[in-house]
Amino acid sequence: MASLLQRRGVSSLLALLAGALTTLTFAPFNVWGLGPVAMAAFYVALQHVNVRQALWRGWLFGVGLFGSGASWVYVSIHDFGNTGGPLAIVLTVLFIAAMALFVMLPALLYRFAASSRLDVPAFAGAWALGEAFRSWAFTGFPWLFLGSAHVSSPLASLAPLGGVYLVSLVVALSGALLARALLSRRWWLLAPLAALWLIPLALPTQWARPAGDEVSVSLVQGDLPQLSKWTPDGQRDAINTYFGLTRQQGLDSDLVIWPETALPMLEQQAMPFLQRVQSTLPADSTLMTGIMQRVQTGMFYNSMIALGDTPGQYRKAHLVPFGEYLPLEPLLGGLLKIFNIPMGNIGAGGNDQPPLQAHGLRLGVAICYEIVYPDLVRQRAESANALVTISNDTWFGHSIGPLQHMQMAQLRALENNRYLLRATNNGMTAIVAPDGQLQARAPRFEPAVLNGTVRPMEGLTPFTRTGSWPTLLLALLMLLGGGILRVKQRNTH
Structure with missing residues (x-):
């Protein structure tokens, strides 16, 4: 199984399908439980890759995500923008390809922390930082964030605590834990995975x-x-x-x-x-x-x-x-x-x-x-x-x-x-x-x-008081922890 997933074509297809699967977590489908599954697939696709492969698979994930979840821009361009069909298709494809570039960032960040003992939290931190960058760069496009799908999920109580980025962080962390448990057969990792989803049920959703x-x-x-x-x-x-x-x-x-x-x-x-x-x-x-x-x-x-x-x-x-x-x-x-x-x-x-x-x-x-x-x-x-x-x-x-x-x-x-x-x-x-x-x-x-x-x-709410920076600081520390540990591991060999 592991050798099959390491094949370039298989892992690339897995990244593309993981992005498309993520769209099903949002309205009108609302299958929010697929969020960790999609993240698990993306985590697997990024195993044992070099920088070029990480960028490529990150871009493919973005193509799957925006190609399935944001292709509605065609309606605006064609139906209401008086643009002919062929040109509207070209502009839509260019938009999807451009937005997919943003997913290359978390894939690249994770690449520098991969293979360390802390690569699971590093993956989640890289994803949250990538979403934050996408909400800011070139005035931002904060659409299809992982956490947006969880208004009615067990993770809903995390939104007033740390905002959408905290929910996204936990979804990405859940996916990485699930994938690592399956790949290494360390079934004890299912315990922290369950805790990530059970603890929010005990937290309040109402602070006002x-x-x-x-x-x-x-x-x-x-x-x-x-x-x-x-x-x-x-x-x-x-x-x-x-x-x-x-x-x-x-x-x-x-x-x-x-x-x-x-x-x-x-x-x-x-x-x-x-x-x-x-x-x-x-x-x-x-x-x-x-x-x-x-x-x-x-x-x-x-x-x-x-x-x-x-x-x-x-x-x-x-x-x-x-x-x-x-x-x-x-x-x-x-x-x-x-x-x-x-x-x-x-x-x-x-x-x-x-x-x-x-x-x-x-x-x-x-x-x-x-x-x-x-x-x-x-x-x-x-x-x-x-x-x-x-x-x-x-x-x-x-x-x-x-x-x-x-x-x-x-x-x-x-x-x-x-x-x-x-x-x-x-x-x-x-x-x-x-x-x-x-x-x-x-x-x-x-x-x-x-x-x-x-x-x-x-x-x-705590989020209204502080904004997103505590969550993004946490994400940065998770990423840096994996990166620093990887450097130390390399220096000891």
Whole structure:
């Protein structure tokens, strides 16, 4: 068996299949138990390799992961970007190949600690550090992290303790322990493996507590077609749709929330209509909506504004490369036409923006893609007692992308023990409880209003207090321990 696995072709195929298997742990499949299995297979594929082979198998794992789990970018490029099929396929393949490069880093890091007596924890540390690097490099792509699949698994209590990286660390460590037990037949390694999954069951998932009265909320989902949204007819449809849905079911709510760019127009154009809608709500109700703002300099901002007794605004701080701004625009300006970006001159808001307020809620805001960044949302949660995220996942059609996006939003609620309100154009619109579970959700791909209640939460989780650095420091120590021991072993021979 061991000799078979050491063959180049077999190990390369194993790395590729391990990456593809990882996708099944995420929504909508939710087979989170396959996470350690996939990591075990990847650990085996990295045994007895040189640097070049480690890089190659790391890249193959990434191809399997992103090829199966993030190929939904094709829908955005082809269906909504007015890009022809062949070119859309080429761009999707390039995206997958580029994202797979990031998995080469943990494979390389592990290579320098492999074959030591501490190579099992070193493997887990390398994986966690690799995920952290991917969330930062080139503005980051923190999608398909191992820990994101474990909102409802026995490891869920680790999220408020150390965030998604701690969960990923434990999943990777579990896989390495499983593989080492099977390869060396050291069955006693199954004892620490079991402990990794049993101990979290004794830990609390709730570190915060309700503090304040219930607030009634209505999340409005217009289900407007993306391709015609910004046309004059599309603008009229948006006005009629959101006004009609709000009048129909949102009149008694303390807080009414519309999604990202609910009205496809600038704030100056939309404000008379928004004020009219606000006037139809009870005197103490608050209307919040996503809207595009334009300032005197000509810069655009993807924003969320609040109308009512406590007006306010939030401008998206973390923009999407190639979606909301173009890196190296002087060199790559032609790509604007390929991706059909209607507003390429979008600016970033500051990182110190205050929460939006309504009825005792201090709402930390994340617009669309921002919700997938654990430390960004943690910063918002420090000064907030609830979270809100608005999105327009229409760009991804009926693919699995929006379901993965929702799962990551659930983990942000769990990490910070905050209610999370998520309003989208066509789903998933949902109210998430502080334990990360869906309290209520609207049907997808149809106009709807989701009514419910939330409460402000008081108290901070360990993760909200400290962020990711304790987990990443632990991961670094695990990696260094294996690396140092390997150096000592080589010097003694």
